Amino acid sequence: MKTTPSIMAGIGLKIPAIFFSVALTFLGLLFITFFIGRVVPIDPVLAAVGDRATPEVYERMRIELGLHLPLYQQFWIYLLKVFQGDFGMSVLTANPVLKDIQRVFPATLELATVATAIGVLVGIPFGIIGAVFRGRWPDHILRVVSLFGYSVPVFWLGLVGLLIFYGRLDIAPGPGRIEVFYEGMVDPVTGLLVVDALLAGEWDICKNALAHLVLPASILGYFSTAYISRMTRSFMLDQLEQEYITTARVKGIAEWRVICIHALGNVRIPLITVVALSYASLLEGSVLTETVFAWPGLGMYLTQSLLSADMNAVLGATIVVGGVFIGVNLLSDLLYKIFDPRARM
Amino acid sequence: MKRCCLLILMSIFLCCNPVTAKTPKHILVMAAQIDDMISLDPAEIFEFSGAEYAANTYDRLIGYDVDNVAEIFGVLAESWTVADDGMTFTFKIRQGVTFASGNPMTAEDVAFSLQRVILLDKSPAFIISQFGFTPENVKEKIKAVDAETLVFTTDKPYAPTFVLYCLTATPASVVDKKLVLSHEQDGDLGYNWLKTNYAGSGSFTLKTWKPAELLMLDANQKYWDGVPAMRRVIMRQVSEAATQQLLLEKGDVDIARDLGADQLDSLKDNPDVKLHPKPKGGIWYLGLNQKNEALSKPKVREALKYLVDYQQMADTLLRGTMIVHQAFLPMGFLGALEDKPYALDVEKAKQLLAEAGYGDGLTLTMATRNTSPTMDMAQAIQATFAKAGVTVEILPMDGKQALTKYRARNHDIYIGKWGPDYQDPHTNASTFAWNRDNSDEAKSKPLAWRNAWDIPEMSEATDAAVTERDPEKRAAMYQAIQREHQQVSPFVIMFQEIEVAAERTDVKGFILGPSFDSNFYYNVTK
Numbered sequence: 001m002k003t004t005p006s007i008m009a010g011i012g013l014k015i016p017a018i019f020f021s022v023a024l025t026f027l028g029l030l031f032i033t034f035f036i037g038r039v040v041p042i043d044p045v046l047a048a049v050g051d052r053a054t055p056e057v058y059e060r061m062r063i064e065l066g067l068h069l070p071l072y073q074q075f076w077i078y079l080l081k082v083f084q085g086d087f088g089m090s091v092l093t094a095n096p097v098l099k100d101i102q103r104v105f106p107a108t109l110e111l112a113t114v115a116t117a118i119g120v121l122v123g124i125p126f127g128i129i130g131a132v133f134r135g136r137w138p139d140h141i142l143r144v145v146s147l148f149g150y151s152v153p154v155f156w157l158g159l160v161g162l163l164i165f166y167g168r169l170d171i172a173p174g175p176g177r178i179e180v181f182y183e184g185m186v187d188p189v190t191g192l193l194v195v196d197a198l199l200a201g202e203w204d205i206c207k208n209a210l211a212h213l214v215l216p217a218s219i220l221g222y223f224s225t226a227y228i229s230r231m232t233r234s235f236m237l238d239q240l241e242q243e244y245i246t247t248a249r250v251k252g253i254a255e256w257r258v259i260c261i262h263a264l265g266n267v268r269i270p271l272i273t274v275v276a277l278s279y280a281s282l283l284e285g286s287v288l289t290e291t292v293f294a295w296p297g298l299g300m301y302l303t304q305s306l307l308s309a310d311m312n313a314v315l316g317a318t319i320v321v322g323g324v325f326i327g328v329n330l331l332s333d334l335l336y337k338i339f340d341p342r343a344r345m
Numbered sequence: 346m347k348r349c350c351l352l353i354l355m356s357i358f359l360c361c362n363p364v365t366a367k368t369p370k371h372i373l374v375m376a377a378q379i380d381d382m383i384s385l386d387p388a389e390i391f392e393f394s395g396a397e398y399a400a401n402t403y404d405r406l407i408g409y410d411v412d413n414v415a416e417i418f419g420v421l422a423e424s425w426t427v428a429d430d431g432m433t434f435t436f437k438i439r440q441g442v443t444f445a446s447g448n449p450m451t452a453e454d455v456a457f458s459l460q461r462v463i464l465l466d467k468s469p470a471f472i473i474s475q476f477g478f479t480p481e482n483v484k485e486k487i488k489a490v491d492a493e494t495l496v497f498t499t500d501k502p503y504a505p506t507f508v509l510y511c512l513t514a515t516p517a518s519v520v521d522k523k524l525v526l527s528h529e530q531d532g533d534l535g536y537n538w539l540k541t542n543y544a545g546s547g548s549f550t551l552k553t554w555k556p557a558e559l560l561m562l563d564a565n566q567k568y569w570d571g572v573p574a575m576r577r578v579i580m581r582q583v584s585e586a587a588t589q590q591l592l593l594e595k596g597d598v599d600i601a602r603d604l605g606a607d608q609l610d611s612l613k614d615n616p617d618v619k620l621h622p623k624p625k626g627g628i629w630y631l632g633l634n635q636k637n638e639a640l641s642k643p644k645v646r647e648a649l650k651y652l653v654d655y656q657q658m659a660d661t662l663l664r665g666t667m668i669v670h671q672a673f674l675p676m677g678f679l680g681a682l683e684d685k686p687y688a689l690d691v692e693k694a695k696q697l698l699a700e701a702g703y704g705d706g707l708t709l710t711m712a713t714r715n716t717s718p719t720m721d722m723a724q725a726i727q728a729t730f731a732k733a734g735v736t737v738e739i740l741p742m743d744g745k746q747a748l749t750k751y752r753a754r755n756h757d758i759y760i761g762k763w764g765p766d767y768q769d770p771h772t773n774a775s776t777f778a779w780n781r782d783n784s785d786e787a788k789s790k791p792l793a794w795r796n797a798w799d800i801p802e803m804s805e806a807t808d809a810a811v812t813e814r815d816p817e818k819r820a821a822m823y824q825a826i827q828r829e830h831q832q833v834s835p836f837v838i839m840f841q842e843i844e845v846a847a848e849r850t851d852v853k854g855f856i857l858g859p860s861f862d863s864n865f866y867y868n869v870t871k
Contacts, residue, residue: 041742043749048383050391051748052766053468055788060466093556094384094540103555159587167591174597175588180374180579183561184553294376294583296558304380304557307743 022326029322030082030315034075037311044309048091078315087319088312092305097316100301105320106191107177108297111289112282114217119224120275126225127232131240132259142229149226154219158292161219172215175294179208216293220286224278231274232267239263269340276332283324367596371576373852373869376583376592377602380557386539387458387518389467393764394560394580396515396862401578402562403518403545406436406455406495407509411858411865414677414768417509421455421519421546422495431502431814436495442569444521445543445550452489457522459487459497461534469516472766476500476508504814506679510769515862520544548573548867558582562866573867593618593847599871600855601847605717606664612847619850622665623857626675626765627842628773629667629722633835635797637709637757643833644701650837651697654689654729659840662721670841672827673777677859678770679816680823686831694733706734711758712750715741723760751795754785762842763792768860770823771811777836778826779807796835803829 045062053061066074081088087097126146130139165172173179177193186193186200194213197206239245240263248258287299298317305313368374381392387399407425410416419425422436442450462473463483477500478486486498499508511517521544528538535544543551548570549562560580564573581598583589589601590608594615604612612618633640633649640646655669672682698704713723720741727737737758742750751759765772780793781804787794803826810822830836844857854868 040746041749042745043752046749046752047745050468051752052391052471054471055790057466057468057470090556092380092383095556100556159585162588162591167595174592174595175583176581180559180581181369181372183559183579291584292588294581294585294588296555296582300557300584308745 018330025326026319026322029318030079031075033315033318034078034311035071037309037314038071038074040306040309042307042309044091044311047308047310082319087316090305090313090316091310092308092313097312100313101298101316101320102191103188104296104298104301106188106193107295108283108290108299110177110192110194110213111217111220111286111295111297112279114213115220115282116224116275116279118218118221119228119278122221123225123228124232124271126229128236128259128264130229130233131236134237139233146226146229149222150230153288154223154286155288155292157222158216158219158289161215162292165215173208173211175292177209177212177295178205179212182208216289216295220282220289224282227278228271228274232271235267235270236263239266269336272332272335272339276328276335280325280328283328284321368599370871371574373575373578373600373866373871374598375578375580375600375602376589376598377580378584379560379580379582380584382554382556382560384540385543385551385554386467386536387515387520387545388462388465388536389469389540390515391468393861396860397864398551398560398562399515399518399545400547400862400864401549401866402543402547402551403520404442404547405514405517405519406512409510409513409768409863411856411863414859415679417506417513421450427505431505432499434497434499434505434508436497438493438495439569440493442546443567444524444546445565445567446521446524447567448521448523450519450521450546451492452495453492454522455495455519456487456489457525458519459517460484461520461525462516463487465534465536469514469766472511472514472516475511476503501812502814503812504769504816504819506816507769507771507811510767513862514767519546521546548865549578552577568867571867574870575866578866578869590847593849596849599849599852604845604847606662606666609665609845609847617850619848620665621846621848621855621857622843623845624668624676624859625842625844626678626768626860627762628670628673628675628764628838629760629762629840629842631711631726631837631839632751632756632759632761632792632796633837634754634756634758635799635835636754639701639703639707639709640757640835642701642703644697645703645707646833646835648694648697648701648733649730649735650687651690651694652730652733652735653687653726653837653839655685655839656688658722658725662725663718663840665843666718666845667840667842669839671838672831673773673836673838674770674823674827675765675773675841675859678765678768678773680770680820680827682824682827682831684828684831689729691729691732698733698735703734706736708736708738709757710738710740711760712747712756713739713741713760714744714747716744719760726760752790754795754797759795764842765860770819771807774807774810774823774826777834778830779804792836793834798835 044065045058045067049057049061062068066077090097090100093100126142130142133139162175166174182205186196186202186205189196189199193209194206197209245258245263248262284299287303290297290300302314302317305317379394382394383392384390384395385398387403390396390399404421406420406422407417408420421439421442423439425434425436427434438452438455444450459473460483462470463478464480488496490496524544525535525539528535530537541554548565548568550565552561552563554560559582562578564576566572583592586603586605586608590604592598593601609620612620633646635641659667659669669685670676671685671687674681676683711723713719723739727739730737750756776791777793779791780798780800783794783797783799793800806826810819813819813822846855846857848855851871853870856865856868858864
């Protein structure tokens with residue numbers, strides 16, 4: 001009797017290989033980021049001590065930061081520390097980098113998750129409609145809407161969104177994650193304000209945090225909507241031309257079943273990759289959206305650190321971004337295996 | 346299912362109406378850029394927002410009247426005397442003051458705070474150490490004789506106001522010795538703790554600091570000079586000026602701190618908002634690198650000074666955020682020179698360039714920070730320079746990158762701002778008009794050095810001015826230095842900065858001082 005290996009067993013066999021490739025990816029990531037950080041024409045000591053420091057203070061800080069050592073030695077020391085779980089101190093925030101990331105990453109996670117949810121919930125139906133009504137007016141309208149979402153700068157869209165929904169119509173709250181006077185009233189457990197407020201039973205704060213999420217998440221979501229709907233449309237068009245669809249139709253199956261069960265069922269597999277990639281890119285933090293909405297997330301943290309040559313922070317944040325990317329990719333691989341029997345072989 | 350989720354999302358969007366949350370009556374909320382703040386330790390703070398934080402949470406020995414800087418008064422010092430030798434300052438310390446921790450404040454705390462600055466030797470330490478203090482001698486030279494008396498001995502007689510002004514600066518903030526030392530680790534004098542914590546006696550105390558996100562201060566209920574009306578002050582990081590404006594217009598913040606000329610213009614007719622301008626010490630200038638052969642010619646330097654349309658830029662570009670100013674001491678400083686000898690004069694500039702041998706024009710680069718208003722100013726200057734055949738290539742870059750280039754003397758022209766570190770003229774004179782060693786390995790790198798300007802005689806004059814004890818003579822000395830500087834220096838000094846806070850009309854009593862360490866919240870009511 002022939003046995004088919006179970007999903008988990010298949011993955012179990014590959015664990016050493018996965019581990020090795022992840023480790024290699026991280027090492028490469030660290031290496032490149034580290035050396036880019038050392039060749040940018042910004043003096044990291046300057047960022048730490050300011051423009052007015054005396055030469056003695058400057059020199060001492062240079063040594064404190066280890067910048068007097070040869071590059072390879074600096075890299076080695078850094079690697080050793082990272083293996084011990086020490087990402088060093090951020091010069092900009094005077095806090096350990098790990099603590100900073102624990103603070104800024106949930107803000108981005110919250111935003112990216114809601115935005116992706118919007119992208120999926122709106123983008124996939126849009127894509128299906130576009131494919132079904134190919135070349136007719138619903139398709140044209142959706143194409144224009146998507147194209148707009150794809151081509152207008154998010155920065156501008158964010159400002160206009162604020163101006164209309166917050167400034168004029170008064171139906172959305174202003175920028176920030178929460179109303180300032182709620183600030184610090186719930187203890188961070190997960191870092192996700194909405195969840196923390198719920199855990200603390202603070203319904204008002206939860207509602208407020210949720211309300212603050214809606215506008216920036218919708219704007220980010222609009223972008224993933226545009227992307228996801230275009231991809232869904234083309235995947236669907238591919239499927240709808242297949243012979244099994246014609247067969248299904250000939251058999252007299254209701255059209256909605258043909259589209260939503262037969263065609264969409266086959267489209268979901270490539271869609272996983274599309275959604276995963278779009279989620280991963282949002283998790284890197286969207287600098288512009290975060291800037292407009294005064295959203296203290298990973299994107300803003302990374303940019304500020306980079307512009308100050310705060311290398312510990314940049315490297316720490318890069319590892320997080322890399323980890324997220326690899327994690328989301330592994331997850332989509334796993335989903336592939338669940339949804340697509342062929343991938344289990 | 347999907348439709349259902351969509352409906353839920355839509356209803357959240359519509360129902361979670363925040364009902365135009367106005368700021369509570371006893372909380373002052375400001376939208377500001379506080380991402381420059383990298384430490385809360387007054388011995389280390391050297392950034393604009395950090396200085397403002399320390400000004401509101403810590404007290405110093407003395408202060409000055411923000412409208413008339415010449416008026417110096419005691420804060421934690423009740424009175425002081427200067428001995429005839431001009432080197433010994435004796436302060437009588439105010440009694441009955443307690444720190445927010447409840448510990449009583451004594452001369453011992455003051456001595457510890459000043460000694461700590463020297464011992465830690467962080468960036469702003471030179472403000473105190475320039476009077477001859479070293480880690481070795483400071484415990485002798487700054488000493489608490491008893492609980493009420495502090496003796497401060499300088500290495501030579503300086504102008505007394507020079508010493509006193511330096512004691513109004515951020516590093517002279519008095520910290521709670523007992524509290525700080527209780528957090529000491531490995532002899533760090535509590536530095537690693539105080540970097541993110543608080544140990545002061547000021548009108549406000551620290552509640553929360555989330556770097557680049559939020560600063561929250563609470564009124565100090567034990568403040569010796571009266572508890573402030575605002576129970577809490579919140580500064581929120583809002584990087585985008587347009588967002589700040591929107592928050593202010595909606596009443597979600599009481600004060601917007603970083604609006605540009607465009608935003609200020611559009612707020613002028615808003616009845617709910619008033620603009621609160623205050624000239625600051627920041628001086629905007631062009632630095633002309635003397636390592637560039639063309640720029641080292643005196644006539645070329647002079648020509649460029651005639652190729653900036655000062656008034657036009659102030660009127661159309663900078664509208665209320667800067668005023669024309671052409672000497673290195675900002676208005677309000679002792680001896681500040683208010684002459685404005687330069688205006689746009691293309692013919693004269695052409696003639697000067699021809700005399701210098703550049704009648705056919707020349708090409709220069711300008712290291713320019715890629716933010717407003719620096720970029721806009723650079724473009725305006727580029728346009729007027731071109732009229733006399735001077736082609737400027739603007740090199741846009743990040744601020745710290747531009748500064749790195751400037752400090753390495755790799756620029757042709759640098760456009761930037763210099764802000765004084767304390768209210769005494771020496772702060773600017775020692776950088777614009779002092780350069781003792783012009784070699785690449787020089788220890789001190791003042792602005793004159795960064796532009797490779799070798800000035801032994803002017804440095805001599807600057808050193809003489811700082812030890813002159815007669816204020817009138819001293820003012821005259823600075824005026825003479827500035828006049829010469831205005832004519833010959835490689836600095837095209839253009840503007841003095843004006844800080845404009847946009848406030849809701851119900852906000853009263855917010856004090857903007859001439860420096861970033863003299864913006865105060867204790868008088869605010871609304």
